[in-house]
Amino acid sequence: MAKNFPTRADNYAQWYNELVIKADLAENSAVRGCMVIKPYGYAIWESMQAILDKKFKDTGHVNAYFPLFIPKSFFSKEAAHVEGFAKECAVVTHYRLKNDENGEGVVVDPDAKLEEELIVRPTSETIIWDTYKKWIQSYRDLPLLINQWANVVRWEMRTRLFLRTAEFLWQEGHTAHETKEEALVETRKILDVYADFAEKYMAIPVHKGTKSPNERFAGALETFCIEALMQDGKALQAGTSHFLGQNFAKAFDVKFLSKENKLEYVWATSWGVSTRLMGALIMTHSDDHGLVLPPKLAPTQVVIIPIYRKAEQLEQISETANKIKEELQAKGISVKFDDRDTYKPGWKFNEYEFKGVPVRFALGARDIENGTIEIARRDTLEKEIIPIDQAVDKAASLLEEIQENLYKKALKFREENTFKVDSWEEFKVQIEKGGFILAHWDGTAETEEKIKTETKATIRAIPMDGIMEEGSCVYSGKASNQRVLFARAY
């Protein structure tokens, strides 16, 4: 089966694309840069949504929904923000079509020009803060902790399924607080939620850190991020949590009366993760046989495949299979018994490997006779024949084992591909090999920019868990007191 995928060395991008398509996750849409998320792919996104949504609610947040369209004028209120997004906005200029006078389909009706153009949201800070202004008067209205599940549009020049599409699905949290300290706590709290989700559920080890000023979100005072390493050695920003200070409060005039009866601007945060996480999931765990899903996110955790010749045999097998299915379901495990007679067993084996189903049972007439069942795990592709009365317990423990194994494997890969580098010569050689580089940086934007120009490497994060250590900048030789994380990134 490996022949179906180009090897990683050949062309990782192609491997990735074929994987997404063959695993039935998504495909390119007729609309440039957009993707169709197919049912199986969407089911994975729903698993992610459910877990994240619960985490947000457990930390006091509530969901709401704001308009897709943002008046153009809102964007000019926060200077850095417009600077960051202006170049990639889709703009609505008209509100009506009409039949072409020459009979050539429909045309935009020039009489239906909007007085003020509408921007299709690339992110919702502006429209949300315009709304918050009306909602916040007193310290009693704070904190305001709101999350939105939505789609956004960023007119990217180059796109790739899940990793960078013109339209993508995400959640964006927007909070308002009385004090700077409280807002910072919120920013950090959400970063922890993201890191926990990545590591415990997606089985992806991440570095928590802050962005350099260059890489900061447009309009933020500080951007916290989680950064992951993909199998081809490139880094991927998996989530961000921004401390916005009072920038948006000032831009949208959001003030509250404090306990001391003073009029003050609120402190803000915003944070988000997107369908890009699907890309991270695919690129972290998949192999040449297809997708590999961590059990906690797999829409189907266990699949049972019957092997039979005649209808009578299927009947007997089904009886046993359905019993196992029910017992697994009673334990909260999602199970599919694939008794389609339109595909042969070999076909199904391959199909579920493409789709990354963690555990597979194969049950045939021979097993019924012997009181056995074959169990296979997707992560290692190992197969084992076990007594049938152990099937349920074995599946349950295997799911946990796979979840853990995937994380360990990914962590091992990241550690083997993280290098401490102290000289510029070494840096230039190492960056070609991929992976994270821990190196000293003098803290200036100029140095960062030069490193980027010369090597395409960017500062992915200034690690929060990093050890403080005296050193000299790998590029300029100037003093530095902490190593930062460099990599080429998606």
Next chain:
RNA sequence: CGGGGUAUAGCGUAGUCCGGUUAGCGCGCCUGCUUUGGGAGCAGGAGGUCGCAGGUUCGAAUCCUGCUACCCCGACCA
């Protein structure tokens, strides 16, 4: 927006340099029989404006001109 490439059935492609029968093949699809423990075999069948528009020619998938779409590499970026 710059540089390179591609466009032939649902998908993948041969044929294009050097114009010449009815455009060939694989996968998939449909029908029948035999099969079913790792993508089944045989037989039969359906499916094509050769990206679009002009031009050259007795004759164009093939040569020429223009256009369009997509892919890769840059700039941009969650």
